[in-house]
Amino acid sequence: MRVLISGIKGQLGRSVFNSRNKSFEILGLDKNNFDLQDFDQCKKVINEFRPDWIVNTAAYTAVDLAESNRKLAFSINALGVENLAKSISKTGGRLLQISTDFVFNGENKTPYKAEDVCKPINTYGESKLEGEKLALQYPGTLILRTSWLYSQYGRNFCLTMLKLHKKYNSLNLPLKVVSDQRGSPTSCKTLSDICWKFMDPNFAKKSNYQIYHWSDKGIISWFDFSKAIGIIGKKLKLIDEPALIIPIKSSDYITEAKRPKFSALDCTNTINFLNHEQEYWEKSLEDVMKSINKGDI
Secondary structure, three states, X not given: OEEEEEOOOOHHHHHHHHOOOOOOEEEEEOOOOOOOOOHHHHHHHHHHHOOOEEEEOOOOOOOOHHHOOHHHHXXXXXXXXXXXXXXXXXXXXXXXXXXXXXXXXXXXXXXXXXXXXXXXXXXXXXXXHHHHHHHOOOOOEEEXXXXXXXXXXXXXXXXXXXXXXXXXXXXXXXXXXXXXXXXOOEEHHHHHHHHHHHHOHHHHOOOOOOEEEOOOEOOEEHHHHHHHHHHHHHHOOOOOOOOOEEEEOHHHOOOOOOOOOEOOEOOHHHHHHHOOOOOEHHHHHXXXXXXXXXXXX
8 A cells, every 4th residue: 555644844743654554655744855835846746656545743832822823724734634635536546634723613512523514713714615615526535633732742732841841940939820711632653653554454344423632531721731741751760850840721822823712522423433442541641651752851
């Protein structure tokens, strides 16, 4: 099987690549050699490699900056996705498009199902939703939404929070973290395993839906997540002591983009389709943190 991974240098792209079946032929590309905004380039690369699947992990993910860079966010997250879907539909391959919990407005009281109405409240969410709509015009597209992604790679909440624990503890200062936004942290490793399951020929041709959800199990706040990172960080000797964390409201932490207050995803359709149970977020977090090099913090 041939698989093209776009966004190979990002945290999810790296995770998908590292969890690959070694017998597969993989082409990993990043923005320096594969510009999603350039349809002719997309078409040329796909025609030459002729992948069975594209896993698109590439995206404009700077949620706050997207508010002032709306055109660029839509160019990458919407137009770029359509370029992939259109190009691979011509060669008989399929697109696995990674999307986000931010397509929802956060007003639900229970986890969002794949068929629930999408009402994004920021530019990033709007651009990702538009990418879904454009991609689904072409046969063979699967959308996989996820939430609160982190890993041992790149820049993400887990690595940032470890550094802040270390810094604020050394300064003997409290660390303030939002406690009224709730969702489900998801390890790139567990999401990567699900990506490969979707591409397994035993499952791929049997899909009854076009949109699926996946996250690790459990619903928590950023405050809860921050505390757990500090506790596990100390346990694994990544930091000496966690900082004191103080819960605050979203209204006390002003950002350019609004965030959903509740964005947990109902993953029932994926669990049933793939016969694969979710892993608890605490276990996933500790597994990831075991792979973190203390020198990187």
